[in-house]
Amino acid sequence: MDAGAGKLFGPTLGSLIQNLKAAGYDPTQIDAVMISHMHGDHVGGLLDGENKPAFSNAVVYVSKGENDFWLSPVVAEMAPAEYRKYFKMARDLAAPFIALGKWKTFGDGAMPVPGVKAVLIPGHTPGHTAYEVSDGKESLLITGDMVHSPAVQFPRPDVAFEYDTDKKQAVSVRQALFKSAAERKVLVAGMHLPFPGIGRIRADGNNAYTWVPVEYSPMRESIGVAQY
Ligand SMILES: [Zn+2]
Known part of the structure; x- marks a missing residue:
């Protein structure tokens, strides 16, 4: 459920992978990541420091409403200027998974x-x-x-x-x-x-x-x- 902030919120956060390993799990064991919504503190951790999927075997699941809002260039264009960076962030985070066919939406x-x-x-x-x-x-x-x-x-x-x-x-x-x-x-x-x-x-x-x-x-x- 969600992937945490990753490196988006500075050096004091983004310890999910480390903590997962400490709990005895390897990130490669994760086969599904369900996203509550596409704010940075919930999806930033989908990618690792090299912008590769942090969970290499996982399919990411996100609601159609969330997908259609954050990934739409048209919606981003209509958003207030100060919010546009959040749309770009969402598109950048989703892109590697979409390219791999590992980004699935649902109703x-x-x-x-x-x-x-x-x-x-x-x-x-x-x-x-x-x-x-x-x-x-x-x-x-x-x-x-x-x-x-x-x-x-x-x-x-x-x-x-x-x-x-x-x-x-x-x-x-x-x-x-x-x-x-x-x-x-x-x-x-x-x-x-x-x-x-x-x-x-x-x-x-x-x-x-x-x-x-x-x-x-x-x-x-x-x-x-x-x-x-
Ligand atoms: Zn939020």
Whole structure:
């Protein structure tokens, strides 16, 4: 799910490959990368430092709405001048995958990979996509940039973010998603939620919500603490 910022956001970020290896996986094992949306902090890591695919065996999946918005020279032309560089960045990142036939688009409700359903949540960007990963019993809803500031937007989901393409739509989609996630008590993950980034959404009434993270603590062995 997403590829992180890569080198686009400076030297303190872009450690995904390193961390993946530390977790025991090799980037060549990754065969599918699902993109929530084409902002730099989510797609910058698709390419390595030499502008080659960072995941050499992966197909990249992106919603048709997102693809058609960011990769269209016509849309880029109509965008305010200060935003045009983001369209160029998206085109440059996608180009190597398109050339290799490893860039695939899909529509709302599609299941690009078995067990992973795409749920369109437009507003932050036109083709912003959540993914629901399910084994038939339990589900995890990965919500991309539905929330940028948890401290503000859970109690006040009506607050938009400056980089939302359509703020009004982003707000109404967030309110609907919070409501359904709270009712379903589904596990939720989000790219800008605090570590561990997985939890549930609790409804507090009056359109206010609380983020309830899953309990997380390191394995005692891994921090060298004696077992009792
Ligand atoms: Zn974003």
